[in-house]
Every structure is written in C-alpha cells, then in structure tokens.
Amino acid sequence: MTLELTLILAAAIFAVGLYGAISQQVVVMVMMGLELMINALILAAAGFWWFLAPNPTGQVLLMVILAVMTLEMAMGFAVATLLHRVRNSDMTDMATDLSG
Amino acid sequence: MSMAVGFGLLGLLAVLSGAAVFWVNSMARATYALALSFVAVGLQVLFLQQNYVGVVTILMMVMEMAIMAVYMVMFMGMNPALMPMSMVHSNKAALGIAVATFLALAAGVLLIDWPTRRGTPAPDVTAALGDALMGSKMLVMVVTSPVMVATIVAGISLAQHRTRYDRFGDDLTQRPSHDTQPGGGGR
Structure with missing residues (x-):
C-alpha cells in the first residue's frame, strides 16, 4: 500500500468515468460516469489523508465529497425526470437546446 | 504484505467493474457493476483506516444503485434496462481523452516527489x-x-x-x- 498505487488506481477509475461521461447518450449513464469520477476522488482523498496528513480535516473533506455525490444524484434524477416528462426521452442528444 | 495484496486486488476490481459499467449489455448489469466498484473503493477506504467514511460509502452507494436500477426500469422505453443496447456518441474521441487523462495523471503521480507523512492518526x-x-x-x-x-x-x-x-x-x-x-x- 503506497500513495502512488492508490493515486494510480484512482486515476484509472477517474479516466473510466470520464470516458463514460463523455461518450454515453443516456442521461443516467452519464450520471454513472460522473459518479465513477467522484468515486475516484473518494479514493484519492482517502489516500492523501492516510499517507500525507492523517488529521480530521481530510476526513471532513471526504464527507463533503460524499455530500456532493448525493447532490449530483438528486439533481441528476430530477433533471432526467423532467427530460422524460417534457421530451419523452432520456437521451442527452434530445436536450441540446443550449449547445452552440 | 497481505494487506497490500488485498488493497491492490480491490483497486483492480474497482477499475474493472467501473469499466464494465460501459461495457456490459444492459443497464441493469451496468448498475450492479457500478455498485461493485463503489463497494471495492469503500473497502479500500476501510483499508486506509477511514472506518466511518468507508462504511458510509458502501451503504450509501448500494442504496443509490438500487434506486438507480428501479429508476431505469421505470423510465426507459421498451425496457432497454434489461435488454442489450449500445448508446454512445464520439466513442473514439472519448476513449482518447480518457486515456490521455489517465496518462497525464499517472505521470504526475509518478513524477511528483511526494512529501513524507506529517502527524499520526488519532487513536x-x-x-x-x-x-x-x-x-x-x-x-x-x-x-x-x-x-x-x-x-x-x-x-x-x-x-x-x-x-x-x-x-x-x-x-x-x-x-x-x-x-x-x-x-x-x-x-
């Protein structure tokens, strides 16, 4: 168990999540990509806490990351519900009103 | 030593199950793959002595994935949540960006001269x-x-x-x- 191994694993999870967030067309799948990225943040923050500065501040940062994850999920589901209701679709390509 | 092997295997499981989210044929399977990835990371956090945060991560994400599975079956037309599907765009570009991001982050991780640990964890x-x-x-x-x-x-x-x-x-x-x-x- 080293900081480098922890961070490389976190980087791999983050990259997988980034791929999903960019490539997926279904809103829920995009959310899954974002959650994988936040998952990587949890691992990286826990690694920084344990290997560099194991004081309570790092744990509080982890709690904030968990809170951000719940907010992302709640808002994502609400937006997906609205999109399904208004457009009868759950695809990001059907919600490009603000693009360009 | 066994701790390090367990930690590494859990990390590998987290990465592979994360990749499986975008590789398996149905959204229901993708949801459970994501849940598996979160459980693996939660266990890794437990290895790093963050007992409370690790347990909260596992409990929260298992519940969230259960909600997500119900949500997909509820909303998606023709029930593709349980059927094979592939709905991607800009696949090659996304793959390239993800690989480049990983390489940049990994290079940073390996090249940075990390400081030594300051302080000790509370009892x-x-x-x-x-x-x-x-x-x-x-x-x-x-x-x-x-x-x-x-x-x-x-x-x-x-x-x-x-x-x-x-x-x-x-x-x-x-x-x-x-x-x-x-x-x-x-x-």
Whole structure:
C-alpha cells in the first residue's frame, strides 16, 4: 500500500468515468460516469489523508465529497425526470437546446 | 504484505467493474457493476483506516444503485434496462481523452516527489471526525446543510408534473393562466 498505487488506481477509475461521461447518450449513464469520477476522488482523498496528513480535516473533506455525490444524484434524477416528462426521452442528444 | 495484496486486488476490481459499467449489455448489469466498484473503493477506504467514511460509502452507494436500477426500469422505453443496447456518441474521441487523462495523471503521480507523512492518526479516527464536525469544522456542515435543502427544493421543482410556472409562465405574469381546463383544472 503506497500513495502512488492508490493515486494510480484512482486515476484509472477517474479516466473510466470520464470516458463514460463523455461518450454515453443516456442521461443516467452519464450520471454513472460522473459518479465513477467522484468515486475516484473518494479514493484519492482517502489516500492523501492516510499517507500525507492523517488529521480530521481530510476526513471532513471526504464527507463533503460524499455530500456532493448525493447532490449530483438528486439533481441528476430530477433533471432526467423532467427530460422524460417534457421530451419523452432520456437521451442527452434530445436536450441540446443550449449547445452552440 | 497481505494487506497490500488485498488493497491492490480491490483497486483492480474497482477499475474493472467501473469499466464494465460501459461495457456490459444492459443497464441493469451496468448498475450492479457500478455498485461493485463503489463497494471495492469503500473497502479500500476501510483499508486506509477511514472506518466511518468507508462504511458510509458502501451503504450509501448500494442504496443509490438500487434506486438507480428501479429508476431505469421505470423510465426507459421498451425496457432497454434489461435488454442489450449500445448508446454512445464520439466513442473514439472519448476513449482518447480518457486515456490521455489517465496518462497525464499517472505521470504526475509518478513524477511528483511526494512529501513524507506529517502527524499520526488519532487513536479513534471516527471520534476525531465527530469532534471536528461539531467543533473546529462546523462551518463546513453549516454551509453544506442549506445546499442540501436547496437541492431538495430544486429537485422537487424540476420533477413536479405541473407548477405555477407552467400556468403563469416563467416570470409568473401570463394571464389568463395556461390550464388544461378553464378555471384551473390539472394544477
């Protein structure tokens, strides 16, 4: 168990999540990509806490990351519900009103 | 040594199950793959002595994935949640960006001369976290709480079937109101 191994694993999870967030067309799948990225943040923050500065501040940062994850999920589901209701679709390509 | 092997295997499981989210044929399987990835990371966090955060991560994400599975089956047409599907765009570009991001992050991780550890963990890290949240770090929770309340309000506003904004317009000045029946039916 080293900081480098922890961070490389976190980087791999983050990259997988980034791929999903960019490539997926279904809103829920995009959310899954974002959650994988936040998952990587949890691992990286826990690694920084344990290997560099194991004081309570790092744990509080982890709690904030968990809170951000719940907010992302709640808002994502609400937006997906609205999109399904208004457009009868759950695809990001059907919600490009603000693009360009 | 066994700790290091277990930690590495859990990390590998987290990465592979994360990749499986975008590789398996159905959304239901993708949901459980994501849950597996979160459980693996939660166990890794436990290996790093973050007992409370690790357990909360596992419990929270298992529940969230259960909700997500129900959600997908509920909303998706033709029930593709249980059927093979591939719905991607810009696949090669996304793959290239993801690989480049990983290489950049990994290079940074390996090239940086990381400092040595400062301090030692508290004997009971969970109690230390509680003390911090109720003491010197209370402002963090004080700020997070209204943000969560705002999220609840925003979520309900977005997900509601018909609101006053549907009846009176975005600036609430539209008269007469746009009702499904004269007199205000279907509010």
